[in-house]
Amino acid sequence: MIPYGKHLVDEDDVDAVVEVLRNQLLTQGTVVPKFEQALCEYTGANHCVAVNSATSGLHVACLAAGVVAGDSVWTVPNSFVASANCALYCGATIDFVDIHPLTRNIDISALETKLQYAATQNCLPKALIVVHFSGLSCEMQTIQKLTQLYSIVLIEDAAHGLGGSYQQSRIGSCVYSDMSVLSFHPVKSITSAEGGAVLTNQSQLYQKLQLFAKHGVTKDPSQYQGESHGPWYYQQLELGYNYRLSDLHAALGLSQLSKLDVFIQKRSELAKVYDNALADLPLKLPVVEPQFKSAWHLYMVELIQHDRHHVYQQLHDKGVGVNVHYIPIHLQPYYQQLGFKEGDFPVSEHFYQNALTLPLFPSLTDTEQAKVIAVLHEVLT
Ligand SMILES: *Cc1c(COP(=O)(O)O)cnc(C)c1O
Numbered sequence: 001m002i003p004y005g006k007h008l009v010d011e012d013d014v015d016a017v018v019e020v021l022r023n024q025l026l027t028q029g030t031v032v033p034k035f036e037q038a039l040c041e042y043t044g045a046n047h048c049v050a051v052n053s054a055t056s057g058l059h060v061a062c063l064a065a066g067v068v069a070g071d072s073v074w075t076v077p078n079s080f081v082a083s084a085n086c087a088l089y090c091g092a093t094i095d096f097v098d099i100h101p102l103t104r105n106i107d108i109s110a111l112e113t114k115l116q117y118a119a120t121q122n123c124l125p126k127a128l129i130v131v132h133f134s135g136l137s138c139e140m141q142t143i144q145k146l147t148q149l150y151s152i153v154l155i156e157d158a159a160h161g162l163g164g165s166y167q168q169s170r171i172g173s174c175v176y177s178d179m180s181v182l183s184f185h186p187v188k189s190i191t192s193a194e195g196g197a198v199l200t201n202q203s204q205l206y207q208k209l210q211l212f213a214k215h216g217v218t219k220d221p222s223q224y225q226g227e228s229h230g231p232w233y234y235q236q237l238e239l240g241y242n243y244r245l246s247d248l249h250a251a252l253g254l255s256q257l258s259k260l261d262v263f264i265q266k267r268s269e270l271a272k273v274y275d276n277a278l279a280d281l282p283l284k285l286p287v288v289e290p291q292f293k294s295a296w297h298l299y300m301v302e303l304i305q306h307d308r309h310h311v312y313q314q315l316h317d318k319g320v321g322v323n324v325h326y327i328p329i330h331l332q333p334y335y336q337q338l339g340f341k342e343g344d345f346p347v348s349e350h351f352y353q354n355a356l357t358l359p360l361f362p363s364l365t366d367t368e369q370a371k372v373i374a375v376l377h378e379v380l381t
Helices: 011-023 031-043 054-064 082-089 108-120 140-149 203-213 247-257 260-277 308-317 346-354 366-380
Strands: 047-051 072-075 093-096 127-131 153-157 179-183 196-200 299-303 355-358
Touching: 011 247, 031 047, 031 196, 031 247, 047 054, 047 203, 054 082, 054 153, 054 179, 054 196, 054 203, 072 082, 082 093, 082 127, 108 140, 127 140, 140 153, 196 203, 260 299, 260 366, 299 346, 308 355, 308 366, 346 355
Parallel strands: 072 093, 072 127, 127 153, 153 179
Antiparallel strands: 047 196, 179 196, 299 355
């Protein structure tokens, strides 16, 4: 079975991890800061806090944004549940804005309308979490204008986006947002096994992110309330969590980061092959406008006249492990129990009905891709 996504770990990566195991501290050593520095250099952001998952990263980003009980946070239904759960962890309520049928990212005119209405009702969200679905950046400049107009903290769930860019800046640069969250889960652009990071250009947010990800504890005397007791001293200033990344994981992430551009290059070449080879089939293919460079986390197609369940099954029977992204978050039983229901976000629901994610990862061979293309032709014509 050809999977839809797969990590690529080579001997350099293995050596980097073993070197930490043999010679260095396993956690709170020098590798995590190096990885954070390298992520800043790659993305162009000023500050980075590495964490043990993007889910933890989204949680601390919400906490740093000041999200508390009584607040509301908005995101899109077309994402992994973590994009919404993070608001609930803070005791806030969640609401959704539907996606645009072409980009499958947040629908900006729907956002604008919803914000205008929320302003009249005095129920604007504290934070907006946008998702760069499949590695294609949202139209950040326009979104930032809106969030600034209404004083809303703008968080990018960039779990799909590392290696992509928008206008002149790389995804994660935070040029158009307050914070960006990355994931290093094995299906993403690069992996640290489990892991994530939060990027920001604002030193105040950086300080808060560090606190919330590390027990709320600081050893920085300039942050103390009152006097230090001595060199052993530390203070807990917030109710934080242990969301640290270990140096073992960071070693893998750092080694992988040096290959990121090669991975993205390979992903975009494979995507181009799909673009050409599938153009004659009854499918909606992904569209990438010139001001964007997709990280090609996913290559997803939308069926026009075939039944998705049937096509999914036939492809699996023939060894092509397609997947589906995403079951709209608001249709999950947990979210329906909060009051959401079918019909609330019709574009996301319609996309879900017809979407298929094709195999796309750096080690996908030409022969494997040719098989995917041939099987798709067989099933769809
Ligand atoms: C993978 C993913 C996450 C969660 O990432 P973890 O590192 O596994 O916690 C969050 N949001 C999106 C959009 C994702 O694809």
